[in-house]
Amino acid sequence: xxxxxxxxxxxxxxxxxxxxxxxxxxxxxxxxxxxxxxxxxxxxxxxxxxxxxxxxxxxxxxxxxxxxxxxxxxxxxxxxxxxxxxxxxxxxxxxxxxxxxxxxxxxxxxxxxxxxxxxxxxxxxxxxxxxxxxxxxxxxxxxxxxxxxxxxxxxxxxxxxxxxxxxxxxxxxxxxxxxxxxxxxxxxxxxxxxxxxxxxxxxxxxxxxxxxxxxxxxxxxxxxxxxxxxxxxxxxxxxxxxxxxxxxxxxxxxxxxxxxxxxxxxxxxxxxxxxxxxxxxxxxxxxxxxxxxxxxxxxxxxxxxx
Amino acid sequence: xxxxxxxxxxxxxxxxxxxxxxxxxxxxxxxxxxxxxxxxxxxxxxxxxxxxxxxxxxxxxxxxxxxxxxxxxxxxxxxxxxxxxxxxxxxxxxxxxxxxxxxxxxxxxxxxxxxxxxxxxxxxxxxxxxxxxxxxxxxxxxxxxxxxxxxxxxxxxxxxxxxxxxxxxxxxxxxxxxxxxxxxxxxxxxxxxxxxxxxxxxxxxxxxxxxxxxxxxxxxxxxxxxxxxxxxxxxxxxxxxxxxxxxxxxxxxxxxxxxxxxxxxxxxxxxxxxxxxxxxxxxxxxxxxxxxx
Numbered sequence: 001x002x003x004x005x006x007x008x009x010x011x012x013x014x015x016x017x018x019x020x021x022x023x024x025x026x027x028x029x030x031x032x033x034x035x036x037x038x039x040x041x042x043x044x045x046x047x048x049x050x051x052x053x054x055x056x057x058x059x060x061x062x063x064x065x066x067x068x069x070x071x072x073x074x075x076x077x078x079x080x081x082x083x084x085x086x087x088x089x090x091x092x093x094x095x096x097x098x099x100x101x102x103x104x105x106x107x108x109x110x111x112x113x114x115x116x117x118x119x120x121x122x123x124x125x126x127x128x129x130x131x132x133x134x135x136x137x138x139x140x141x142x143x144x145x146x147x148x149x150x151x152x153x154x155x156x157x158x159x160x161x162x163x164x165x166x167x168x169x170x171x172x173x174x175x176x177x178x179x180x181x182x183x184x185x186x187x188x189x190x191x192x193x194x195x196x197x198x199x200x201x202x203x204x205x206x207x208x209x210x211x212x213x214x215x216x217x218x219x220x221x222x223x224x225x226x227x228x229x230x231x232x233x234x235x236x237x238x239x240x241x242x243x244x245x246x247x248x249x250x251x252x253x254x255x256x257x258x259x260x261x262x263x264x265x266x267x268x269x270x271x272x273x274x275x276x277x278x279x280x281x282x283x284x285x286x287x288x289x290x291x292x293x294x295x296x297x298x299x300x301x302x303x304x305x306x
Numbered sequence: 307x308x309x310x311x312x313x314x315x316x317x318x319x320x321x322x323x324x325x326x327x328x329x330x331x332x333x334x335x336x337x338x339x340x341x342x343x344x345x346x347x348x349x350x351x352x353x354x355x356x357x358x359x360x361x362x363x364x365x366x367x368x369x370x371x372x373x374x375x376x377x378x379x380x381x382x383x384x385x386x387x388x389x390x391x392x393x394x395x396x397x398x399x400x401x402x403x404x405x406x407x408x409x410x411x412x413x414x415x416x417x418x419x420x421x422x423x424x425x426x427x428x429x430x431x432x433x434x435x436x437x438x439x440x441x442x443x444x445x446x447x448x449x450x451x452x453x454x455x456x457x458x459x460x461x462x463x464x465x466x467x468x469x470x471x472x473x474x475x476x477x478x479x480x481x482x483x484x485x486x487x488x489x490x491x492x493x494x495x496x497x498x499x500x501x502x503x504x505x506x507x508x509x510x511x512x513x514x515x516x517x518x519x520x521x522x523x524x525x526x527x528x529x530x531x532x533x534x535x536x537x538x539x540x541x542x543x544x545x546x547x548x549x550x551x552x553x554x555x556x557x558x559x560x561x562x563x564x565x566x567x568x569x570x571x572x573x574x575x576x577x578x579x580x581x582x583x584x585x586x587x588x589x590x591x592x593x594x595x596x597x598x599x
Contacts, residue, residue: 127571273416
């Protein structure tokens with residue numbers, strides 16, 4: 001059963017509308033940038049976990065690689081920052097191509113291996129031996145190209161692109177075939193679905209989105225250390241956001257990220273350790289008692305969730 | 307040559323220690339296919355328990371061992387009954403356990419940060435014999451030898467438990483086939499709880515020595531220890547928890563060689579080792595035996 005593309009357009013218009021008006025009415029831009037980055041990350045994880053079943057604990061590896069890919073093309077090749085954000089996305093795709101063999105792993109093994117891969121990417125980029133290229137552990141300064149307005153719209157563009165891909169997955173035959181692969185790859189293959197192609201496309205798209213978000217984030221934040229763009233929280237938060245909202249849908253991760261990031265902004269910024277505690281408990285409780293996320297509540301009362 | 311000797315000796319000592327680091331994880335995974343990613347955080351809590359036992363009551367790490375093992379065993383049993391049976395009912399128990407224990411690891415780290423702050427702490431080296439040991443013309447901290455010795459003793463005890471007790475037989479039966487073990491009358495649920503407790507207790511023991519091996523402890527060391535533990539048990543995936551011994555030795559010697567010859571890239575080792583071995587054995591931690599369709 002395919003769904004109408006109208007629902008996808010409505011979600012896109014809503015997201016665009018909210019962030020376009022907040023740009024003019026809401027003064028705390030860095031909060032909005034962070035929120036959009038988390039929404040994009042949660043959606044990127046949703047594309048992979050919700051539609052293919054691979055849980056990328058090391059998703060932050062693509063975010064960090066994207067941030068560095070973007071920054072280095074600006075610093076060394078003097079590219080226009082918007083082009084550099086795309087380059088950041090592509091550098092994450094390159095990392096994704098290198099890591100394609102990980103797709104042979106299943107379930108927990110994939111999660112652990114992807115975490116190790118993200119740590120390895122961090123160790124390489126922050127290595128003092130590479131200071132002449134990546135500035136090693138000393139951080140990157142993009143102050144010279146800082147442009148809050150275009151930066152903001154670029155980040156919104158990344159978020160809309162991500163949401164559009166998720167909507168496409170939700171309404172297209174391709175998305176359906178992915179879910180068939182997720183549920184039973186053998187049966188899907190028997191029914192004529194190209195398993196390898198489906199997984200590869202979803203994986204590389206998800207990498208690309210992680211990298212785009214990292215690149216746009218790097219440009220907007222303009223000064224960062226390797227440990228801040230490879231922070232494990234950048235994997236954990238979006239995973240919780242996506243699972244809390246409900247994976248395999250378009251609006252689930254958006255709602256989850258919106259609600260929980262708001263909570264984080266209210267309590268978490270001042271007391272990160274209390275927030276970490278709350279998060280840990282939330283992950284445990286969610287998986288044990290509500291594995292389908294918030295949207296599963298709506299499904300229970302037979303409301304169709306896009 | 308001297309460097310090589312130093313690297314090999316310290317590598318073997320590290321290796322025995324890291325074998326113990328991986329052992330509890332391997333036992334829990336082997337018995338109930340639960341991926342305990344909070345393993346490193348349990349080690350961290352073991353480390354802090356040992357630190358506070360000494361700081362508050364002057365109980366040294368060796369005396370602290372039985373106290374710590376028993377209390378973490380009890381803690382493990384509580385966690386087991388609270389979480390694991392529910393996970394085992396999930397569609398994909400391994401992935402579910404991974405995510406749930408990820409949450410547990412966050413909780414453990416957060417409580418440690420709240421309780422102890424983010425500062426690094428360490429136990430004085432003199433607690434495990436202050437004077438360095440001279441061997442093959444090199445001098446090594448005496449604490450490393452004690453760490454290696456006690457780790458080896460703990461590993462031998464686990465070996466005796468698995469190979470010479472009725473509970474150990476039953477545990478190995480569950481490891482090789484859960485359903486068949488249940489059908490011949492093994493109390494799978496109670497034994498799983500017991501082994502989960504033992505696994506958590508075993509994780510806390512190396513914690514007592516982390517301060518001597520790594521120099522200091524802080525609440526955020528858990529993740530690294532988890533990754534190392536996985537590297538160790540994946541390398542040694544021989545289908546038995548004692549495969550962790552081989553894994554530990556390979557990992558220990560490799561780490562010591564890296565630290566001696568390529569120190570700035572040493573941190574990369576566990577991650578790369580883990581990925582490469584996993585790709586070489588895509589069937590999972592225990593090799594092709596448990597490969598799923």
